[in-house]
């Protein structure tokens with residue numbers, strides 16, 4: 564661990580988080596990886612350790628579980644609590660219905676993951692950054708945190724909350740030299756839509772037909788850009804879109 568920086572990535576088992584793990588390992592960061600599918604994390608850890616020679620610690624974690632988040636953090640070996648960059652990436656959408664037809668369990672899952680999960684992980688990690696008077700928290704927001712689109716109601720509101728939280732966290736943490744950034748992608752072809760449509764791969768595929776979406780790597784490179792700025796530079800908010808997607812509403816072609 565000596566001399567090398569450490570990045571803590573939530574939601575590292577797939578998509579943007581998975582791509583971040585590869586890029587930060589390439590840049591010789593040690594990786595603290597968390598998600599529920601810890602088998603995937605172990606598999607990627609072996610691959611990345613062989614490829615880049617960095618140290619990797621994988622933890623099974625459901626960010627919705629407040630007590631588990633704190634327990635897992637408390638039980639980490641001390642050297643894995645020295646986090647230079649926290650990437651609050653874990654998140655999802657569930658369903659795409661108008662508000663009056665929405666599934667309230669879906670709503671709970673999005674709020675518990677995208678908002679409360681981000682809060683619980685930040686609350687566990689930020690005090691150690693405060694103590695060391697250094698750190699960088701990168702929240703993965705969305706164009707859905709800047710605009711809303713038909714049937715996007717609760718998902719969009721969770722990402723609007725992430726937008727507000729990022730601004731508030733920056734104020735609170737500035738006295739301790741902790742940077743706070745929001746990276747806000749447009750449409751990215753990951754498992755996101757398969758999760759949204761609960762395994763309906765045909766429906767998920769249709770989301771990306773007719774245009775070139777962002778790749779997880781496109782977003783991870785943007786996250787690396789923000790993380791690799793010199794000490795006097797903070798990227799407050801980085802919005803990146805597929806060229807073909809003028810606004811979030813173009814993202815959903817469904818009626």
Ligand SMILES: NC(=O)C1=CN([C@@H]2O[C@H](COP(=O)(O)OP(=O)(O)OC[C@H]3O[C@@H](n4cnc5c(N)ncnc54)[C@H](OP(=O)(O)O)[C@@H]3O)[C@@H](O)[C@H]2O)C=CC1
Pocket residue numbers: 573574575576577578579580597598599600601624625626627652653654655656676677680703704705706747748749750751752753754755756758779
């Ligand atoms: N794809 C897109 O178009 C866009 C995505 N985003 C945001 O990017 C982030 C990453 O999404 P993306 O990579 O696309 O989607 P993926 O579905 O590919 O990845 C989501 C990741 O989040 C993890 N995750 C989900 N729920 C939990 C949980 N309760 N506890 C811990 N980890 C969890 C999943 O791991 P596991 O299931 O193993 O727990 C997985 O690693 C999300 O916050 C999303 O809102 C923003 C804009 C656009």
Ligand SMILES: CC(=O)[C@H](N)C(=O)O
Pocket residue numbers: 656704705706707715718748749750751755814
């Ligand atoms: C742009 C996103 O955050 C997401 N892909 C969505 O469907 O809104």
